[in-house]
Amino acid sequence: MFHHKPIQEMVIYQIYTRSFKDSNGDGVGDLAGVTEKLEYLSSLGVDMLWLSPFCSSPNDDMGYDISDYQNIMVEMGSMEDLERLLEEAHKRNIGIMMDLVLNHSSDEHPWFVESRSSRDNPKRDWYIWADEPNNWDSYFCPEAWELDEKTGQYYLHIFGVKQPDLNWRNQELREEIFRMVEWWLEKGIDGLRLDAIHLIGKPEGNPDYVHAPGESKQFCHFRNHELGHKYIQELHKRVFSRYHPVTVGETGGSTPQSARLYVDKARHEFDMIFHLGFLEEGEFEENPARNYKKFYEKWYEQLSQEGWDAVFLGNHDLARMVSVIGDEERYWKESATCLATMILTQWGTPFLYQGDEIGMVNAGFTSLDQFRDPHTTIKYRVAEEKGQDTEKVLADIIKWGRDNSRTPMQWDDSAHGGFSEAEPWIMMARNWQHINVARQEADPCSVLSYYKKAIAMRKSNPCLSYGRMEMEKSDPAVFAYRRSHEGCSVLVVLNLSSSPAAFNMKAFNKDQILLSNYPGIRQNVSGLFLRPWESLVVKDR
Incomplete structure (x- = not known):
């Protein structure tokens, strides 16, 4: 169990x-x-x-x-x-x-199938219907409302047309x-x-x-x-x-x-x-x-x-x-x-x-037909219809698309x-x-x-599970913070860049290092020299 x-x-x-x-x-x-x-x-x-x-x-x-x-x-x-x-x-x-x-839900859910069957169906109010659409937005579509021709009303879909919103007021x-x-x-x-x-x-x-x-x-x-x-x-x-x-x-x-x-x-x-x-x-x-x-x-x-x-x-x-x-x-x-x-x-x-x-x-996508996320395709087609630079849109999708x-x-x-x-x-x-x-x-x-x-390391150190978090002053490329809990303290230093950086801190012994992603540590009297994307976790008390 x-x-x-x-x-x-x-x-x-x-x-x-x-x-x-x-x-x-x-x-x-x-x-x-x-x-x-x-x-x-x-x-x-x-x-x-x-x-x-x-x-x-x-x-x-x-x-x-x-x-x-x-x-x-x-x-x-x-x-x-x-x-x-x-x-x-x-x-x-x-x-x-x-x-x-x-x-x-899906528009294929039995609840919605019933809801859209007639205006007086008992499940009509399980979804959100209106005689006229308002100006709310949809994540995936130009409009948040879709006309149901059979009943003459619009249903709300904050996401795709096939994803009608449930009416939690019911x-x-x-x-x-x-x-x-x-x-x-x-x-x-x-x-x-x-x-x-x-x-x-x-x-x-x-x-x-x-x-x-x-x-x-x-x-x-x-x-x-x-x-x-x-x-x-x-x-x-x-x-x-x-x-x-x-x-x-x-x-x-x-x-x-x-x-x-x-x-x-x-x-x-x-x-x-x-x-x-x-x-x-x-x-x-x-x-x-x-x-x-x-x-x-x-x-x-x-x-x-x-x-x-x-x-x-x-x-x-x-x-x-x-x-x-x-x-x-x-x-x-x-x-x-x-x-x-x-x-x-x-x-x-x-x-x-x-x-x-x-x-x-x-x-490493190179063309639109390699994507399977339907809403990536919708984004491209909408851009195409609006006359936007489709090469730029595709480059953006290739880098940021969620199919990655x-x-x-x-x-x-x-x-x-x-x-x-x-x-x-x-x-x-x-x-x-x-x-x-x-x-x-x-x-x-x-x-x-x-x-x-x-x-x-995280599981064996209560500082990292329960400790409060305090930011440390650092180089613009360095993200450094201290986690402290019940008398113990752990310092985390991250160089989030592809260039060397420095961090001012007191000297520490090798046995204080809990985790490091580079072999050896470079430090002197003025502090720590960080290589590109170097990370260090030090127990300092």
């Missing part, structure tokens, strides 16, 4: 299931494939696996459009496969976190959602990552957005709305408080102040949140040290008072961190291990994304990287023969070996 640690002591690993391991030779990763790799995951030292959506779906948005909340997507396997995964993971004291989409719908979430927890699910949960609170009457100077139009009318908090608190009271799963709410685009409301323990909402605050400090890749300092000054101050945070640099919606933040051409290994040090020494629960532990990089993080996991240098015996659903990244698990497992100096050391 799985007994999860306090969230402060956990390391969570995200699996994009369709790209992790194919067990049946159809070119698509599946739940049985995850079970096959549990020994690998256990050796890495992670405590919980966050699986991308596996409920039934037509896959218009790769599973984030659910057509049956209590069944398994055909490509992912069967309910028996999930039950075996839970059993085998729990034997290794590894928990399973489910990615659940509650802001919207008590019957909420009761059905609470029952469904409880059903999964009874089945043995240990954690919940709730997608786009900060969008569920739509104001009564769907009023138009009124522009205010300096304010973005996008989503402001319903993102982080007080009604959303009310519904989440109801979900906590009815379900979370009884089963105590690890809960993570996705709240992208939130401010530190609005995000704090979700994790304030006295409010009874979530354990932690997923936001993209570090990307909102400008062009992150141009000066990551400066931008991360700015990010943490704002976010740590707010969330550390009464709450907790999730720490990550990679996930299924972002390009590979070594390609867009690190330096994959000149300092691939150094930047991969430096970024690992940063994630695993921050305040908050670290979330690692599959493949980052071996330093996977962007795919969705290419198959690179297990070995065989055909298809050991991911599948068949042609994968998406192309292999360009360098799987050189960057793969098999090649790194036997190398004590590999990126994978470094991740294992860094995870073990």
Whole structure:
């Protein structure tokens, strides 16, 4: 039986299931494939696996459009496969976190099929309908409303046309959602990552957005709305408080102040949140040290008072961190291990994304037809229709497109990287023969070996799990901070650049070094000389 640690002591690993391991030779990763790799995951030292959506779906948005909340997507396997995964993971004291989409469903879900059948259907009010569209925005489409010709009304879709928004104002719908979430927890699910949960609170009457100077139009009318908090608190009271799963709410685009409301323990909402605050400090890749300092000054101050945070640099919606933040051409290994040090020494629960532990990089796409994310294609077509520079748009997609993080996991240098015996659903990244698990497992100096050391270091040091965080003055390219807890202190120094840098600190002995990604340390009376992408963790008391 799985007994999860306090969230402060956990390391969570995200699996994009369709790209992790194919067990049946159809070119698509599946739940049985995850079970096959549990020994690998256990050796890495992670405590919980966050699986991308596996409920039934037509896959218009790769599973984030659910057509049956209590069944398994055909490509992912069967309910028996999930039950075996839970059993085998729990034997290794590894928990399973489910990615659940509650802001919207698929338009193929029976609820919506009923809802759109007639204006007087009992489930009509389970979705959001209007005689005329308002001016709200959609993430994936030019408009957030779609006309249903049969009934003559428009339905709301904050994401794709095939992803109609659920109407959380409807008590019957909420009761059905609470029952469904409880059903999964009874089945043995240990954690919940709730997608786009900060969008569920739509104001009564769907009023138009009124522009205010300096304010973005996008989503402001319903993102982080007080009604959303009310519904989440109801979900906590009815379900979370009884089963105590690890809960993570996705709240992208939130401010530190609005995000704090979700994790304030006295409010009874979530354990932690997923936001993209570090990307909102400008062009992150141009000066990551400066931008991360700015990010943490704002976010740590707010969330550390009464709450907790999730720490990550990679996930299924972002390009590979070594390609867009690190330096994959000149300092691939150094930047991969430096970024690992940063994630695993921050305040908050670290979330690692599959493949980052071996330093996977962007795919090397060269044309639009290589992408599988439908909304990447939509972005290009819209740009084309608007007469924009499509070469520039394609270059931007090639670098930043989220399919970069969705290419198959690179297990070995065989055909298809050991991911599948068949042609994968998406192309292999360009360098799987050189960057793969098999090649790194036997190398004590590999990126994978470094991740294992860094995870073990975090778990053995309470400063890194519980300690408060204080920024240190440093060179613009250096991100340095101290973690302190109950009389002990750990100093973390990161050169987040491809140039040498210096850091002023007192001399220390070799036996004080907990972790370093370069052989040998260069220091003198004035401090520390840092090589490109050098990282150092020192116990200074």
